Amino acid sequence: MLRADLVAGVALAAIAIPQSMAYAQTAGLPVVSGLYGLLLPLAVYALLGSSRNLMTGPTATTALMVGPALVAISSDPADYPVLAAMMALLVAAAFVLARVFRLGWVADYFSTSVLLGFLTGLALTLLAGQLDEFTGVAVEGDTPLQEYASFLTGFVGQVDQLELLVGGLSLAALMVGARWLPRFPALLAVTVIAIALSWAWDFDGLGVTLVGDIPAGLPALDWPGVGAVQVLQLVPIAIAVALVGFADAILAARSFALDGGRPVDANQELMALAGVNLAAGLSQSFPLGSSGSRTAINVRVGGRTQVVGLVQVAVAAVVLLFLTGVLALLPKATLAAVIIFAALGLIDLQAWRALWRGSRPEFAIAGVLVLGMITIGLLPSLILAVLLSIIDVVRTSAQPRDAVLGWDPVARRFVDVQRRPKARVVPGVVVYRLDDRLFFANSRYFAGRVREAVDGAPHEVRAVVLDAEAVVSLDASGAEGLRKMIEQLRDKGIQFVIARSRRAFDQHLEALGLTDLLPDTSRFPTVRAAVLAMSGVDVEAIPAD
Structure with missing residues (x-):
């Protein structure tokens, strides 16, 4: 080792x-x-x-x-x-x-979408910052987008062909090494060759910008002498650096x-x-x-x-x-090529394609963040990233995944009837599953979905069974919404019971005063037991086709 x-x-x-x-x-x-x-x-x-x-x-x-x-x-x-x-x-x-x-x-x-957008925006920002060293073009602008525009405007007349040749060959060598010789120390080789050529051909005399003098020796330990006003100016960016770095x-x-x-x-x-x-x-x-x-x-x-x-x-x-x-x-120019090579590695096109296929809203969030980073700058975009993350969490939680369940005689378990059309819906009972906590942001959605399930049932509904295995918590707004929904169902002669609830959820029911509507007799260890109690039908007796 x-x-x-x-x-x-x-x-x-x-x-x-x-x-x-x-x-x-x-x-x-x-x-x-x-x-x-x-x-x-x-x-x-x-x-x-x-x-x-x-x-x-x-x-x-x-x-x-x-x-x-x-x-x-x-x-x-x-x-x-x-x-x-x-x-x-x-x-x-x-x-x-x-x-x-x-x-x-x-x-x-x-959020995955925020991190993907941030890394892509970071790559585009890094690329913009190296255009001058890489090509010799004088690049101006306060944002990456302005720097790109300045570069395109001045490229034809200002490009330093020797700087571009050195940077371009360095970048090409790094990319070839990464693609065809992944175990070969391409970065070390490029650095050594660039230094050797600089010495042999006097790059400095030819006008190629070099790193220049580097102080020899180890650094001395010292407390940086910075005034209080400047320290206060540094605090916000330091917090942002810590957040992203962590x-x-x-x-x-x-x-x-x-x-x-x-x-x-x-x-x-x-x-x-x-x-x-x-x-x-x-x-x-x-x-x-x-x-x-x-x-x-x-x-x-x-x-x-x-x-x-x-x-x-x-x-x-x-x-x-x-x-x-x-x-x-x-x-x-070789150092600029190193940064450009690293920046290109931050752009994950496969991840963008996967995000497009899997979640268009998250794709849009990532795109907005990239646009923000090249137009309004890095720090404002970090604040935007936090806000987008919060919005995304609220959006997802406000309309969580859920399902109406039916019995699958082959798999011998309850499944989503939309994904398994042949699943059997037990007459008189609606089995509904919520795959999130029940709280202020989704309590109305939850109640509306249960009503839709009841109204859309192919038979007269006498009971609703909530599969609560994934409902890990309940807040006061969620409890109030649950109470109103249970009372509305009872006014229609429909019972409401819970199956597979977790201990934390049961404790929230008691703490929020719902035990009068949901006593122990309304809670069951399994969905099958709840359906049997509500309908008298043992789903295990349902034969497969």
């Missing part, structure tokens, strides 16, 4: 080093800020993280959120490193507060969890991410998160423990101590 972790650590370092430099460039910071993010922060996660294979460090998501925030606070790029370090400390504080209030459960409520980390950790390994603890991850960002802030880096792409590679090359992260720390330290002069020769 140790050998596999050592090999995986070296392989991941070869990928993480150029990526981290590229992401620092995306954030408007010196590339060394990205390298610093591979030192102490990775060691802290190795000690505190609950995932054995999650890879942390500089990411495209956090870099993209950090850059615009720094520009909004100061017009002097010299201020950016210290502001970014303070932002990392604020992100750490946000994670600590979330842990104190045990908010790890929030990770279970991120979602990314939990999704990546759970997606790539090793079989038989310990489960990912969401609350422990909050503390681990707090430690990572505290270390980043004190060591002159910027807000860090988890990398889904590097985590996937770690799993693919056989990494089993966080020794992989510690190996990356060692390799990054060697680079900072001895190889900064070599890295200075790396063309910025």
Whole structure:
């Protein structure tokens, strides 16, 4: 296992080093800020993280959120490193507060459609931000859409053919490597070849923009000196970075969890991410998160423990101590190609097709989010994403899945009569199932659906049986709606009983005062028992065709 972790650590370092430099460039910071993010922060996660294979460090998501925030606070790029370090400390504080209030459960409520839209919008935003470095075209604009328009306007007359050639060949090599040689360290090879060609052909003299001087040595631990006013300006974006970073980390950790390994603890991850960002802030880096792409590679090359992260720390330290002069020769167009390659990997067309086929409303939500990210910007779109998630939850809960049930003599169980037209409906009884909690948003829908089932029954209805196995909770509005519906049914001479109710639901019935309408004699352990009591028909006696 140790050998596999050592090999995986070296392989991941070869990928993480150029990526981290590229992401620092995306954030408007010196590339060394990205390298610093591979030192102490990775060691802290190795000690505190609950995932054995999650890879942390500089990411495209956090870099993209950090850059615009720094520009909004100061017009002097010299201020950016210290502001970014303070932002990392604020992100750490946000994670600590979330842990104190045990908010790890929030990770279970991120909508798939919102995450898909966010990743696609993030990719389009990353692409827009690299057009200038990749082609030499002067790109202007406050939003990605404006940057695309500016790029198209100036492309013909301003494109630097040599910059485009360097960036284009770098991107092509990365794409060929990913497609045809997935196990080959293409990113390392592209980086080394670009540096070698830059030295051999004097790219600097030819006008190709290089990374330039990188301070050698390890970072000193220091508290960033930022004024109170600027700290307050950084707080909102720090909270947003923490929210998105936590979602990314939990999704990546759970997606790539090793079989038989310990489960990912969401609350422990909050503390681990707090430690990572505290270390980043004190060591002159910027807000860090988890990398889904590097985590996937770690799993693919056989990494089993966080020794992989510690190996990356060692390799990054060697680079900072001895190889900064070599890295200075790396063309910025190659770094732009690294970011563009990563951005293209965020666009999952198959997931978009699946969402279109499976849920048009969710597809629309994802599309709106993408449009928002390229028009109104990242932070407003994050707020929009939260609102869309809430709307989607309310929409789904307001009209939950339900079914009228009939007996299937072949399967020997109650099934949805719409999906199994040959299922037998027991005369005199309507069996109805609700697949959600009963609360204020769906109580009217529930009552209306029961009335529709009664009115549409092919026989005179004497009883309604609610299969309540999936009804996990009941609030006051749901209880009031249930009471009115039961009273209306009784006025028509129809009894209402419950089958397969959970203990929590029964406790809510008692707490909300419904035991007078639904005493113990109105509750049955199985739907079959309820139907037998209401109709005198034992469904087991119904023969199959």
